Amino acid sequence: MNFRLTFPVQPLEPSVQYTDKILLAGSCFAEEIGQRLQQHKFNVQLNPNGILFNPLSIAQSMQGYLDGKQYTADDLLMHEDLWHSWDHHSRFSGPDRETVLADINASAAAATKRLREADWLIITLGSAHVHMLKENGRMVANCHKVPDAAFYKKLLTADEIIAALDNMMHRLFFENRKVNILFTVSPVRYVRDGVVENNLSKAILLQAVHHLVNKFNRLFYFPAYELVMDDLRDYRFYKEDLVHPNDLAIQYVWDHFTAACLHPDAQQLEKQVTDILRARQHRPFNPQTPQHRQFLAAYAKKVKALTEAHPYIEMDEERRYFGGE
Incomplete structure (x- = not known):
């Protein structure tokens, strides 16, 4: 008797390799997958604007990178003794305006370079809802805990999402003729919008993404949303808030991602990297024993052999830990 509905995940072609340059952008689920790619020593830049939930803010950020946009003091606002940017996540916020600007512009400059060189752009869409400032109609990527009365909320249409991403991708493909784009839709449920409203939002995102994937040869879709919502489909795989997938669920999605999206050579190399990372976490009862020194x-x-065979993999920390210097 089957208690889960599993489904095959189609292999990605072309697939991701360790030599690829990757840029990830989007919701908090992009952070989860991006951090795992970073931990496993892939060449990754993750969320240069911080976490972005809606597709229009993501498209706008990409246009900014391609423009080489530099932010000025006029682009920041002060709220609760911190400087913020409406285009950035609060992880860039801080009490010193010049520091905030320097961090924002350094991240943008790195993203400009990465986007023009990237082999893969991985975009995770979180919500089709956007917040607009009532005073001027400006879309914001993050509300920074400004009172709700300052905004009105709008549900994007699939056509609006398609138009924004389509325009961004046409320009990107002109400037980077090798880049592939992998879309995912976040399985995080934004119940603060309402359960019915969240489901409608996800449906709009899925409609827009599949329209684009069917339109371009260099666009792909990875079913992170379906793996959590249709395969696992159980609150045991969520954190206590019943909204965010827990570590077990994220690992399940990661396992499918590595199997479907990584080149077979990269899969084998990832296993070697994982073995070293696990050994790095080992805590001996007595570190002075001959057995531990042999370990x-x-x-x-292993680290020396791996980095000599694959010099593009950075393992300086592991080399120092194991005493390989």
């Missing part, structure tokens, strides 16, 4: 020496050799 360190064995893994120092």
Whole structure:
């Protein structure tokens, strides 16, 4: 008797390799997958504007990178003793305006370079709802805990999302003729919008994404949303807030991602990297024993062999830990 509805995830072609340059942007679920790619030593830049939930803010950020946009003091606002940008997540916010600007512009400059060189752009869409400032109609990527009365909320249409992403991609493809784009839709449920409203929002995102994927040869879709919502389909796989997938669910999605999206050579290399990372987490009862010294020496050799064979993989921290220097 089957208690879960599983489904095959189609392999990505072309697939992701360790030598690829990757840029990830989007919702908090992009952070989860992006952090795992970083941990496993892929060449990643993750969310240069911080977490972005709606597709129009993501498209706008990409246009800004391609423009080489630099932010000025006039682009920031002060709220609750911190400087913020309407285009950025609050992780860029801070009490010193010049520091906030420097961090924003340094991240944007790195994103400009990465986007023009990227082999893969991975975009995770979170919500079709956007917030607009009542005073001037400006769309904001993050409300920064400004009172709700300052905004009105709008549900985007699929056509609006398609137009924004389509315009961004036409320009990107002109400036970067090798980049592929992988779309995902976040399985995080935005119940603050309402359960019915969240489902409608996700449906609009899915409609827009599949329209675009069917239109361009260099666009792909990975079913992170379906893996959580239709395959796992159980609150045991959510955190206590019943909204965010828990570590087990994220690992399940990651396992499918590596199997479907990584090149077979990259899959084998990822396993070697994982073995070293697990050894790095080992905590010996007595680090002075000959057995532990042998353990360190064995893994120092593994790190040396791996980095000599694959010099594009950075493992300086692991080399120092195992005493390979």
